[in-house]
Amino acid sequence: MQFKNKWLPYILLSPSLIIILIFLIYPSIDTFRLAFYRVAPFGDRRIFIGFQNYLRLLQDPDYLNAIVISIAFTAFVVIVGLTLSLAIAVLANQRLPGFAIYRTFFIWPYALSPAIAGIVWAFFFDPNVGPIPRLLANQFGTSLNWRADATLAFFLIATAATWKQLGYNIVFFLASLQSIPKELLEAAAIDGAGPPVRFRRIVFPLISPMTFFLVITNTLFAFFETFGLLHVTTQGGPGRATELLIYKLYRDGFESLRSGYASAQSIMLFILVALITILQFRYAQRRVFYQ
Amino acid sequence: MKRWLLGLALAGMLGVLAGALAQTEITFWHAMSGSRQEVVNNLVEAFNTEFPEYEVNAEFTGSYAETLTKAIAAYRAGSPPTIVQVYEVGTQTMLDSDAIVPVYTLNQGEVDFGSFVQPILKYYSYQGELYSMPFNSSTAMLYYNKDVFREAGLDPNRPPRTFDELYEMGLRIVESGAAKGGVSFGWPAWIFEQMFAYHNQFYANNDNGRSGLATEAFINSDFGVQVLGEWQKWTQDGVLVYGGREYSANDPFLAGDFAMLVQSTSSLGGILRKADFEVGTTFLPRLPGYPSGNSVIGGGSLWVMKGASDEQLEAAWAFLQYLGRIDNTIAWHKGTGYFPATNEAVLTLLNEGWFAGEPNALTAFMQILTGVDTPAARGVLLGNFVQIRDIVGAAIEEAVTQNRDPQEALDKAAQEVNRVLSEYSELFGQ
């Protein structure tokens, strides 16, 4: 049964739609337009240059580097992060007395911002006072400085990002694990299947939609939500060792003031999001995203 | 009689009130954080007290890049700050912006620009006229840890003067175990620029972009390749420890990880305060066989933006004059380590014996004052300089941390830089 009212639904929708049109749709279309121009820093001079920004982008070694770094970073966050979270979630899912308490703690890192995660791990890796370099210096006499060492800087940001996501991933995995019918597992146990077999044959397939969902959310996180983490730590360095696509976009658009070139990068990111969205509609039921 | 006095007092008060009502407000955006922000705030407050007819509102607006982005946005929205601090790499952008009021047009003879310290004046002048007010000027010099020098059996009062000496002393320090490394740099790409000017080499064509828009960079010249080659050799032998961009090498220097640091003079205050060893400073090391130039000014200057009313321009000019006044520029120097801007201020400092107590503050002065003023030593003006410094910084890092051939790294960088320059001149050409 529906309410009958000619205008009310439009009125109810209008605030959302107006904001979406003005602040989301219009700027998105404008991004396409701007990507065809070379724009002066003050925006007062612009030359139409067709697809040059895109062509340049694909020849720009720094951009290609940013793509490689972003993919490696995302792979690290997704693979290490999800493996670790799933292991912890499986452990925490055991129905043992006292385990409920642990579960409440795992959600805490959800409150962390990427910037804070970055700061905390920048301390852990700090060349002078950080526990990790000092421990290694004590044990092996090595000296580590992430400001000069590209690999270490990459591990710093990847670890920080992975850690920041742990709480979120564990909570979602736990929810998924808890929805597995107990009878299924019990039946399998009676048939003589040990825990590893049960995990491989029953648990893993049943939580695979959740795994897929988390792969998507973590990928989006790694590409779009990590700017603050970089800004407070490596700022893309040393060299360009940690320059993710989002950081390159900021640098070109808001430090070097090249609006057209940055817009072309936005469009490339849009293509990425579109691909992910298509993937999602193809292979998963629609879900609400928790950003 | 009493009533008459009362009337006079009232009239006086009204006058003050009217003055207060007619107060001209201007905004000043800057990128000075931490202890420097305090010094800025003190100067602004003192100005506002001394000149009640004006009110300067100072605002810290993030890093240099962030401040410039915001100023441009504000200008386009029709509400620019009256005065904005812009880093030296933003100079060309500001010159070409058509959004500024050149400082020389404000000067009705109140200030003799000739009294400014010459290298500073020349950096911010374009074709003979001063466009922005020098504010936080610095240059690069060599800091060293005298304790480590002693430990390595070196004379703590005989720091290196040439590349070779630096390399040998660095080796000695590393081999003796006095420190893990010999030397590190802050702002590597800027130090690279310094080397060009210091040895009287042009960094770009058209007189470093000062007689017309630069269209070609000379970073991959024999000189550039030689400098980077030296740096690479130092790294391979453990003498040079790459310390990252900007100021990140200061920490390990303070921790005694390496004995020498080539860094901006603006770090002097911080280093002296935090060092638990005896700090020495000296001129930048030289490569023999090249002529003398001068080290280049870095830091930032103050630009007046269009869009201000005549009263506001008057207030802005009053404020800029105030900052250049002997007592204020001295306070600025003492509080931050940046150069005092005028020759009189330097003289005053000399007379009051300031440098006797702070010999390290004198080093950089002697360096820029004893340098040779040549077109190549006046600093580079490039369009898209932010990006160009970034490209050069990455090339240095490739050579130093990833062992890439210096010629190859600089060739690739030069190609990129030239492309960026041509993009800029396409926009601003003719």
Add this chain to the structure above:
Amino acid sequence: MKARKIITFLLAHLGMLLATLLVLLPILYALLISTQSPSEYYAFPPKLRFGSDWLENYSIAWQQAKLGRLLLNSSFVAIAVALGKIVLSILAAFAFIYFDFRFKVLFFVLILITHMLPLPVRIVPTFELIDQFRWVNSFNALTIPFFASATGVLLFHQLFRTIPRDLADAAVIDGASPLQFLWSILIPLSFTNMAALFLIEFIYMWNQYLWPLIVANFERTRQIQIGLKLLIATDATIDWHIVMAGVMVALLPPLLLLIALQAQFIRGVAMQQEK
């Protein structure tokens, strides 16, 4: 047999304890640093205990970064956006479920499409637009563009679909207007979802970085995440004890909210499970 059970039990707890530490240790360690003096945390091996300087560290951090102002700014933005999103999404979801109208599918797609338009894919023109509105350095720039929410609309859309249709029928028969029905029936049924959405959006806004850096890096509007950067000196040794004090202050509000609304959040997650 019984001994074995106890050992398994203890091992499981030990494993859990380690896992919990792995997850929480970095932040706990940061908490300890925020109370220590430099000489305490310069010591090696690290001293894992509270230090003596907490009051000093926190008050320095508080003054240096003007944390009071930052907390106020961030709270205002996070609360305004969370509430705005709740209101707008409920209204939109209500329209979609309980009304028939033209362009319904189009509008629904339009709202869903916002998922494909995160800020980075449109950041330059969005900034220019905000600039044209003269909203740079205003709370408008930090709040209004974020009011629309696909997440929220979907969340309430799902909830309203599960509410029996008879309720609406009965309301119509009783002569209740649509808005009365929304107010007195749907809203009370939505509290759990509202709490979950509030939590998610509050944390999301509180932790934003890129946008506030670009549009609001001024004292009047600066957000706390950006403010933390003020504590990380760029030209001198980093005072980690001060930085960590700032970190703790910035982390506290979202963490407290999370703890308070944990149950609702988990229920929200569980609801996702049921599809």
